[in-house]
Amino acid sequence: MACAAWLHSFPLPHALVPVLRRRSSLASAFHRATWPSPPGQFFSFASGPSSPTLTPVRAQAKRGFSFKDDEVASPDDLRFEAPLRIVEYPDPILRAKNKRIDSFDDNLKKLVDEMFDVMYKTDGIGLSAPQVGINVQLMVFNPVGERGEGEEIVLVNPRVNRYSKKMVLFNEGCLSFPQIYADVERPESVKIDARDVKGARFTVSLSGLPARIFQHEFDHLQGTLFFDRMTDEVLDSIRVQLQALEKKYEDKTGLASPERVETRKRKTVAAGFGKS
Numbered sequence: 339m340a341c342a343a344w345l346h347s348f349p350l351p352h353a354l355v356p357v358l359r360r361r362s363s364l365a366s367a368f369h370r371a372t373w374p375s376p377p378g379q380f381f382s383f384a385s386g387p388s389s390p391t392l393t394p395v396r397a398q399a400k401r402g403f404s405f406k407d408d409e410v411a412s413p414d415d416l417r418f419e420a421p422l423r424i425v426e427y428p429d430p431i432l433r434a435k436n437k438r439i440d441s442f443d444d445n446l447k448k449l450v451d452e453m454f455d456v457m458y459k460t461d462g463i464g465l466s467a468p469q470v471g472i473n474v475q476l477m478v479f480n481p482v483g484e485r486g487e488g489e490e491i492v493l494v495n496p497r498v499n500r501y502s503k504k505m506v507l508f509n510e511g512c513l514s515f516p517q518i519y520a521d522v523e524r525p526e527s528v529k530i531d532a533r534d535v536k537g538a539r540f541t542v543s544l545s546g547l548p549a550r551i552f553q554h555e556f557d558h559l560q561g562t563l564f565f566d567r568m569t570d571e572v573l574d575s576i577r578v579q580l581q582a583l584e585k586k587y588e589d590k591t592g593l594a595s596p597e598r599v600e601t602r603k604r605k606t607v608a609a610g611f612g613k614s
């Protein structure tokens with residue numbers, strides 16, 4: 339059993355802090371703010387689901403999930419060229435199915451290294467493989483967003499087995515949507531099963547900022563983008579910026595945008611959780 343101590347050394351914000359893309363202008367506020375829970379309660383890391391070190395996930399709601407339908411990635415699916423490039427909305431790569439990884443080799447380690455590299459260079463604090471054009475179930479993150487600080491987390495084939503009922507609102511950004519920030523509501527905490535870069539299975543409970551980052555990246559692995567979860571009112575506040583990205587894509591590729599925010603149906607129900 340191992341217990342990771344990341345996030346113990348710095349306070350977390352309690353409201354409306356940009357995540358997933360670090361903004362240096364808010365760094366001082368980020369470090370001043372404090373999360374209501376005591377340090378050490380955000381993350382625990384265990385070798386098995388019954389470990390007593392797991393952080394309790396409050397008001398848990400059990401969700402079903404299945405691995406059976408996942409297609410396994412081939413060596414071709416995992417082929418990449420460094421340096422990696424961030425794929426921006428509305429590239430259809432961001433909506434494509436992401437395959438399960440079952441080979442934990444040097445190529446995977448190199449891909450993870452390159453993903454951290456581009457994440458730090460672009461001031462990100464989380465990155466999923468489809469965002470660098472690789473449609474596999476892999477994410478990396480470091481809530482501090484600085485190489486050598488915090489802890490680098492790698493999750494392969496992650497699954498959520500519990501979400502908290504408690505929901506929180508955060509101002510999110512996304513490397514695939516440069517300079518766009520808006521509020522998204524998500525569960526405050528999650529309990530996850532995943533593999534590490536060596537293929538070892540583990541279970542982890544996350545809350546606060548790490549839970550927020552995880553859920554945003556986990557959505558990428560399902561082809562869900564952060565604006566899919568915004569209310570119509572919030573979406574209206576970034577609609578022009580999304581349309582500018584659609585035009586940028588069309589100008590660059592000569593292709594029609596594969597999706598348009600303008601034609602998105604007004605939501606009658608909130609995007610669901612638990613579709614893992």
Ligand SMILES: [Zn+2]
Pocket residue numbers: 358511512513514554555558
């Ligand atoms: Zn994103």
